[in-house]
Amino acid sequence: MQTNILDWLEATSARCPDAPAVGDDKTDCTWAQLADTARRAGSFLASRTMPRRPVAFYLEKSVSAFAAMLGTVYAGCCYSVLDTRQPAARTLQVLDTLTPALLVTDEAHAAAAAALGYSGQIIRLDDLLAAPADAALLVNRRRQAVDVDPLYINFTSGSTGVPKGVTVSHRSVLDFIPQFAEIFGITQNDILGNQAPFDFDVSVKDLYTALYTGAKVQIIPRAYFSQPTKLMDYLADHEVTILVWAVSAMCFVSIMNGFSYRIPSHIRQVLFSGEVMPIKHLMKWKSALPHARFVNLYGPTEITCNCTYAILPDRDFAPDEALPIGCAFPNEKVFLLDENDALVTVPGQAGEICVSGTALALGYYADPVRTAQAFTQNPLNTNWYERIYRTGDLARYDESGSLYYIGRRDFQIKHMGHRVELGEIEAAAMRCDAVTRACCTFDAERQRLHLFYTGSCEKAALLAALKESLPPFMQPNTAVQLDEMPLNKNGKIDRTALAALTKKGAHK
Incomplete structure (x- = not known):
């Protein structure tokens, strides 16, 4: 053992x-x-x-x-x-x-x-x-x-x-990594191109999958993610076969047209997580690597990297199509609870993603109060102690039982009497050809929606397009064009930094 x-x-x-x-x-x-x-x-x-x-x-x-x-x-x-x-x-x-x-x-x-x-x-x-x-x-x-x-x-x-x-704990990694390696067929013949810093849990999949299988980890310097030619040369020259990357890193490659310079043709599998993958960027990757398998991973740090996965079909995706986050990894129970802690099973109904199993973290270090708030007894089980992690993320099932991420519970707002998912506004903006990334924030005090985006699309054209695709209560009050999106330490769009921009009057 x-x-x-x-x-x-x-x-x-x-x-x-x-x-x-x-x-x-x-x-x-x-x-x-x-x-x-x-x-x-x-x-x-x-x-x-x-x-x-x-x-x-x-x-x-x-x-x-x-x-x-x-x-x-x-x-x-x-x-x-x-x-x-x-x-x-x-x-x-x-x-x-x-x-x-x-x-x-x-x-x-x-x-x-x-x-x-x-x-x-x-x-x-x-x-x-x-x-x-x-x-x-x-x-x-x-x-x-x-x-x-x-x-x-x-x-x-x-x-x-x-x-x-x-x-x-060791037990959580020992439980998760063998399943991860087996499902995705990672062997000692593979070379994992490590994108994530070691303080980010995406790197856990690189390091410990290698430890378990004998695959090689090729550490990519952080600086290369601002130098697309160096990045593509590095991947190709080192014959990297597996990428386990954050979505933001993949978007960097497609935004900077890295594939037009050089295609790292040894890549056979791309597994991404951290944020919703924009379809336009996914399609650029699929076009450049037509023989590679693409996998959408979901899960917060608190459940040891990931709790669900979806191996994407080998086809094109429509610009407005949502990607599934799929099904649970073995030995992880993933289920949805509604606002009254009732189990959600009806297709289309939203619920909070909750997880139980060996992969759960021990808690937050030296922080029993916040540990008790997030790691709780399963309200559906009154017979024994069953600890679950409440992710704060909302999802729904489709008719086949596959999960689809909706957004953060924190990002579901009430505006003009309607419930609004900020992610839906972002997805609508991303369907515009000249928009490369988009993020929407809500000023609850002033009841205003602020859309931030990167790309060459003119503000007036973007707002006009959104009026054609969104109801009035979801239309942004302002659109702010940025040279690049601010990212937090985990490589995700930094919504706090964007909210600070609105307070400074950058939206005017």
Whole structure:
């Protein structure tokens, strides 16, 4: 029985020690090298920390960073990767919640880490990786480990302004990743093109699918997602076969006409998540990669990456067609509850997506109040303790039982006496040929709808087109053309930043 993700690392490094494990733009390492480096890092950490303590990482993703993260696990601890681009004040908020045993940084970020004002010990990555291995110490740490120990803590934005540390156990990853790899046929012959930063849970699918199957992870530098020619060359030259990407990263490629420069023809499968995929961008990808399989994934960080998937049919999609989010992964129960906590089964009726199963996170780190609000007893079950996660997302079934995402419960507003889904306004705007991205916000105080978009479409033309396709109560009061959409740390459109623009009068 596997109880720790290190079981996968050791099995894979024993099976194919000289096979490539992970690479970045500067270096590569084999599975044997990765395991050896992780043990040395683990020995260093175990001599300085107690088991089950978090270790924070303040650096960019790299081969060395991944090895050190695995070293944290060897030490019997859990890791939390911090976003180096976020304001120092937010990083300190995270550190105050986390109270990590150590903060690990590299030479490039050492000065910024020192300037944070963190009172704990700061360790250099090079020192961590150069330490000698202590086999006896690692054996002792491993003996006390259990499968419900935390593996990683990912901090997401909170509605109160305080970040939430989603804490995920070994058991949840051990449960989800084998299903993920089997359903999508990922093997040791694949090369996963890692787009997501290590503080974002999309990267969990890259890193641990590789650990489980022996596939290689090819880490794509963050900077390449503003340099389309470098990105396409990198994908093609490294013969990447699998992409598990955020929707915003895919839209970057299609908006910047990356495929007109070079097509990475080895890609056989594209799995996307994070936001609703605009049909016009999906069709550009399908046209460039006609033999690839496309998969729509759904699920928040709190349920270990994803809880549903839809393998898309090999056909064109109409501009106004909604993509399904499909069916539940094995060993995950996904169901809808209405406003009165009654089960929703009728096709077309909206309900909140709720999830139960082993893949649920342990909760929010050091935050029992918000944990209790989101992780609750299943109201449909009065016979035993069945913990569920309430996602806050709305969905509906079609006649065949497939799920379709509607939008955030928070984004369903009341305007002019009508219930309005902001996502429906955005979808209507995206059907205009010269609009590349769209996002709608609602000023409840002034009862005004503000549409933000990118593309070459004139404002007057866009508003005129929306008058033809939307009822009066859904027509935006203003349209704001942007050079690019602001994105949050997870690569999603930052609605808070857009709302701030309206307060500054940018909509006038």
